[in-house]
Amino acid sequence: MRTTQMLMPTLREVPAEAEVVSHQLLLRAGFIRKLASGVYTYLPLAMRVLQKIERIVREEMNRQGGQELLMPIIQPAEIWLESGRWHVYGPELFRLKDRHDRDFCLGPTHEEVITLLVRGEVRSYKQMPLLLYHITNKYRDERRPRFGLMRGREFIMKDLYSFDRNEEELDVSYQKMHEAYTNVFTRCGLKFRPVEADSGAIGGSSTHEFMVLADSGEAAILYCSHCDYAANIEKASLPAAGLDAAVPPLELEQVSTPGQKSAAEVAQFFGLETSQVIKTMIYRTDKELVAALVRGDRDVNEIKLLNVLGALTVELASETEVQQATGAPTGYAGPVGLKKIRMVADHEVMALVNAVAGANQGDAHYKNVNPDRDFKPDLVADIRMVQAGESCANCGGTLEEARGIEVGQIFKLGTKYSKTLGATYLDENGKEQPIVMGCYGIGVSRTMAAAIEQNHDADGIIWPASIAPYHAVVIPVSAKDQGQMELAGDLYDQLNRLGVETILDDRAERPGVKFKDADLIGYPLRIVVGAKALSEGVVEVRQRRSGQVDLLPVDQLAEKVKEILTSL
Numbered sequence: 001m002r003t004t005q006m007l008m009p010t011l012r013e014v015p016a017e018a019e020v021v022s023h024q025l026l027l028r029a030g031f032i033r034k035l036a037s038g039v040y041t042y043l044p045l046a047m048r049v050l051q052k053i054e055r056i057v058r059e060e061m062n063r064q065g066g067q068e069l070l071m072p073i074i075q076p077a078e079i080w081l082e083s084g085r086w087h088v089y090g091p092e093l094f095r096l097k098d099r100h101d102r103d104f105c106l107g108p109t110h111e112e113v114i115t116l117l118v119r120g121e122v123r124s125y126k127q128m129p130l131l132l133y134h135i136t137n138k139y140r141d142e143r144r145p146r147f148g149l150m151r152g153r154e155f156i157m158k159d160l161y162s163f164d165r166n167e168e169e170l171d172v173s174y175q176k177m178h179e180a181y182t183n184v185f186t187r188c189g190l191k192f193r194p195v196e197a198d199s200g201a202i203g204g205s206s207t208h209e210f211m212v213l214a215d216s217g218e219a220a221i222l223y224c225s226h227c228d229y230a231a232n233i234e235k236a237s238l239p240a241a242g243l244d245a246a247v248p249p250l251e252l253e254q255v256s257t258p259g260q261k262s263a264a265e266v267a268q269f270f271g272l273e274t275s276q277v278i279k280t281m282i283y284r285t286d287k288e289l290v291a292a293l294v295r296g297d298r299d300v301n302e303i304k305l306l307n308v309l310g311a312l313t314v315e316l317a318s319e320t321e322v323q324q325a326t327g328a329p330t331g332y333a334g335p336v337g338l339k340k341i342r343m344v345a346d347h348e349v350m351a352l353v354n355a356v357a358g359a360n361q362g363d364a365h366y367k368n369v370n371p372d373r374d375f376k377p378d379l380v381a382d383i384r385m386v387q388a389g390e391s392c393a394n395c396g397g398t399l400e401e402a403r404g405i406e407v408g409q410i411f412k413l414g415t416k417y418s419k420t421l422g423a424t425y426l427d428e429n430g431k432e433q434p435i436v437m438g439c440y441g442i443g444v445s446r447t448m449a450a451a452i453e454q455n456h457d458a459d460g461i462i463w464p465a466s467i468a469p470y471h472a473v474v475i476p477v478s479a480k481d482q483g484q485m486e487l488a489g490d491l492y493d494q495l496n497r498l499g500v501e502t503i504l505d506d507r508a509e510r511p512g513v514k515f516k517d518a519d520l521i522g523y524p525l526r527i528v529v530g531a532k533a534l535s536e537g538v539v540e541v542r543q544r545r546s547g548q549v550d551l552l553p554v555d556q557l558a559e560k561v562k563e564i565l566t567s568l
């Protein structure tokens with residue numbers, strides 16, 4: 001391809017609305033253009049990258065026995081009513097009506113569609129395991145689409161669904177996908193980690209997220225420096241410390257604490273560690289107001305709280321709701337005498353002796369609060385955030401924190417959908433059994449963005465060779481020099497003939513402009529054909545990532561370039 005013929009509109013300036021690097025560079029390097037909020041056109045350079053990622057995904061799904069199909073984007077409401085999810089999802093589900101006024105949605109995922117397909121076609125245990133997948137646009141009406149392709153309202157996802165006879169065989173399918181995902185992200189040249197994750201509304205048992213490590217990642221993960229333990233911070237948990245039995249419980253006493261609100265202020269006021277304070281946070285769920293108790297040096301893990309309460313949504317209560325529930329302003333809420341709302345205490349709180357807590361009265365706290373004696377929570381559970389620096393439950397190593405971009409997630413669904421939708425099979429004894437399912441997603445368009453987040457510098461993108469739009473760009477220094485242009489054209493033809501995906505920058509631009517564009521777009525190799533190419537028969541080959549420059553004889557160029565590419 002020649003750049004004079006290709007639609008690849010690069011920009012000099014950084015578009016104001018782009019907050020993260022991948023969004024900025026995808027726009028500036030001419031990969032995407034916005035149609036609407038969270039809705040993008042992929043331009044030719046992006047298509048080449050997406051097709052490479054999809055090819056790697058297909059190869060790895062097929063290697064594990066996956067069979068590709070293509071399910072409809074538009075889905076009738078009836079199947080979402082049957083699965084009970086039509087009313088579970090709110091404005092995030094794109095809904096529309098057909099000309100007969102019948103309800104449809106644009107598919108955010110395909111559990112219902114695929115389960116109903118299998119319900120109709122699988123009747124015998126002999127037909128499983130079955131791994132079915134497709135790669136399509138998904139639609140989720142995010143309240144705040146942002147970060148370009150990282151959180152769009154229309155995005156490309158590979159979703160595979162596994163169908164097995166029982167949990168043991170689901171485990172086999174799950175492991176196959178775990179291996180397939182490891183291969184996919186390795187082959188895409190990404191640094192990633194599978195992490196234990198929260199299964200959220202989808203339910204089912206265990207689930208892993210595949211995180212591309214990048215400081216701009218929205219997810220916080222904790223990983224052990226010594227063993228392979230890694231978890232999304234939403235999920236990470238550690239065994240609770242035992243009760244400090246040595247200390248005798250003292251008399252409960254109310255103390256005036258004017259203006260002392262935060263756990264740190266209150267601890268300091270009493271000359272105690274923050275860990276000796278009971279932090280009482282009031283939350284509103286889709287069902288009720290609830291008090292969550294954690295130690296003063298911890299934070300509430302709202303995902304864990306949501307799961308423990310079986311709620312759909314959870315968020316901090318307003319000032320008035322706190323006043324209404326506790327009789328005191330925020331900062332003075334506490335468990336003692338709190339009768340109006342349910343109370344969930346973290347395990348660590350129950351291990352405290354002679355703690356300090358709000359007195360549910362302005363400017364007042366209790367000291368010598370002893371759980372069980374002075375208050376009885378409705379629930380005791382793990383509802384705290386684990387923190388970096390704590391010791392790994394697996395091996396005692398130290399937990400470290402990193403940011404990640406979730407590019408894939410695999411779930412064991414069990415019989416959640418097959419039971420609801422009646423997808424069963426006849427086992428060896430002719431007995432009807434529910435099919436056991438798993439579902440496995442990869443964000444294909446998000447993976448392209450994540451690759452940029454992890455591979456860029458001040459000059460632009462640095463594509464891993466395996467997913468680069470082209471392997472090399474040939475740049476004649478002077479478009480006016482007939483000899484250089486001809487030689488550049490020959491080298492371009494020769495490289496392409498030998499399987500090096502090469503683009504020729506034949507624009508009548510100054511070399512500096514071409515070099516800047518080459519670095520911005522991020523081709524792994526830049527081959528410059530200048531005066532020396534004619535006078536000394538050498539061309540300059542520069543590697544984008546390392547900046548290494550080699551002067552190579554023209555007649556060895558293609559072989560050398562192939563060698564360099566295999567080393568990238």
Ligand SMILES: O=C(C[C@@H]1CCCCN1)Cn1cnc2cc(Cl)c(F)cc2c1=O
Pocket residue numbers: 089092093094108109110111139140141158159160202409411439440441442
């Ligand atoms: O999609 C999944 C689970 C897996 C992920 C991997 C591939 C197969 N599905 C979870 N999820 C996320 N957001 C959603 C948004 C809407 Cl509006 C919805 F109606 C449904 C869902 C929904 O079910």
Ligand SMILES: [Mg+2]
Pocket residue numbers: 197198209406
């Ligand atoms: Mg998640």
Ligand SMILES: [Mg+2]
Pocket residue numbers: 209406409
């Ligand atoms: Mg997820």
